[in-house]
Amino acid sequence: METTILFEDASATLDATADGESLWVAPDALERGLGWSAKPEGLCRGPVCVPRWAELVRADGAVDVAALARHRGQAVVHDAARRTWVCGRSGELRAGVARSLVAPDFALPDLDGRVHRLSDWRGRKVLLNSWASW
Amino acid sequence: MDLPVWQALYEELHDRNFVVITIAMDTGGADDARQWIEPARPTHPSLIDTAHVVAELYDWVNVPSNAWIDEEGRIVRPNDPGFAGEYFRGMMDEGFDFKAMMAEYGRMRDRYLAAVRDWVANGPASRWALPPDVVRARMAGASPDHARATAWFRLGTLLHERGDADGAQRAFAEAKRLRPGSWNYKRQAWHLEQAGKSGGPEFWAEVKALGDRPYYPRHEL
Numbered sequence: 001m002e003t004t005i006l007f008e009d010a011s012a013t014l015d016a017t018a019d020g021e022s023l024w025v026a027p028d029a030l031e032r033g034l035g036w037s038a039k040p041e042g043l044c045r046g047p048v049c050v051p052r053w054a055e056l057v058r059a060d061g062a063v064d065v066a067a068l069a070r071h072r073g074q075a076v077v078h079d080a081a082r083r084t085w086v087c088g089r090s091g092e093l094r095a096g097v098a099r100s101l102v103a104p105d106f107a108l109p110d111l112d113g114r115v116h117r118l119s120d121w122r123g124r125k126v127l128l129n130s131w132a133s134w
Numbered sequence: 135m136d137l138p139v140w141q142a143l144y145e146e147l148h149d150r151n152f153v154v155i156t157i158a159m160d161t162g163g164a165d166d167a168r169q170w171i172e173p174a175r176p177t178h179p180s181l182i183d184t185a186h187v188v189a190e191l192y193d194w195v196n197v198p199s200n201a202w203i204d205e206e207g208r209i210v211r212p213n214d215p216g217f218a219g220e221y222f223r224g225m226m227d228e229g230f231d232f233k234a235m236m237a238e239y240g241r242m243r244d245r246y247l248a249a250v251r252d253w254v255a256n257g258p259a260s261r262w263a264l265p266p267d268v269v270r271a272r273m274a275g276a277s278p279d280h281a282r283a284t285a286w287f288r289l290g291t292l293l294h295e296r297g298d299a300d301g302a303q304r305a306f307a308e309a310k311r312l313r314p315g316s317w318n319y320k321r322q323a324w325h326l327e328q329a330g331k332s333g334g335p336e337f338w339a340e341v342k343a344l345g346d347r348p349y350y351p352r353h354e355l
Contacts, residue, residue, distance in 0.1 A: 121153050
């Protein structure tokens with residue numbers, strides 16, 4: 001069934017099978033949609049690899065994306081009726097910020113759609129201010 | 135609105151190796167934020183954050199929330215409400231003194247801007263640039279409930295983008311339940327439900343229910 005998955009910063013709408021708290025995705029769809037690929041050392045995205053275990057990868061190669069996220073300490077929530085899943089950022093990020101105090105980077109658009117990154121301003125003092133229209 | 139204040143501060147200090155970045159926590163996107171940004175004519179980066187990503191990354195639960203970041207990219211103030219204060223809270227009461235409120239706003243604004251100038255001039259020697267252990271102490275620890283609240287809020291913004299208002303409210307309700315201290319979740323959800331509701335009777339009832347507790351985190355500025 002067509003399912004929308006947000007996994008950290010990557011989002012994709014792809015074919016997936018939900019089964020309770022599990023969400024099974026075929027390996028090619030997983031790689032195309034969310035950038036995780038099955039390798040001999042485990043499931044990898046960029047430099048990050050998670051060793052596979054029996055319940056994570058089915059005999060047909062399908063991966064339980066929700067179990068992968070929970071294993072990495074990501075919060076996983078879903079709306080079953082709307083076939084939408086969110087696997088949040090890993091808790092490691094917050095712990096890393098608390099250790100290093102390095103300001104987390106982000107990329108956001110201005111009114112004209114031009115994307116700005118916090119890291120563009122490294123070398124200057126930055127005052128970040130959040131506000132809202134509401 | 136504070137955007138013109140930030141723009142003026144940027145114009146004053148931008149050639150002293152300083153930048154202001156203002157970020158609208160607005161799931162409604164440019165449609166909601168434009169009416170405030172355009173009149174301020176910002177030349178500093180004035181950004182729009184439909185998913186409230188920055189509030190997530192910096193663990194902010196209210197607006198305004200500010201952080202100060204030094205030249206090496208390290209946080210020296212993680213979370214302060216700028217020059218916002220409790221002065222607005224009696225606004226709906228009969229006989230409320232608006233002049234006194236504006237005077238207090240002006241005093242807090244001037245104190246805060248003086249602190250920023252002091253930091254820009256003196257860097258780590260400024261008393262307002264906090265040492266690492268104090269910065270850490272002011273950052274809340276991670277909580278599984280808060281992480282789930284964030285994920286539900288994100289799910290709500292996805293459904294909103296898709297035009298599924300009911301689904302979005304259902305997800306926002308979970309976020310609010312798991313993190314009742316987040317005014318951002320409450321007020322953004324109210325606003326998307328109905329324009330004006332974020333400052334309507336529901337909001338004021340919740341502010342009143344705070345009693346002696348502060349609306350903004352207390353700070354020493």
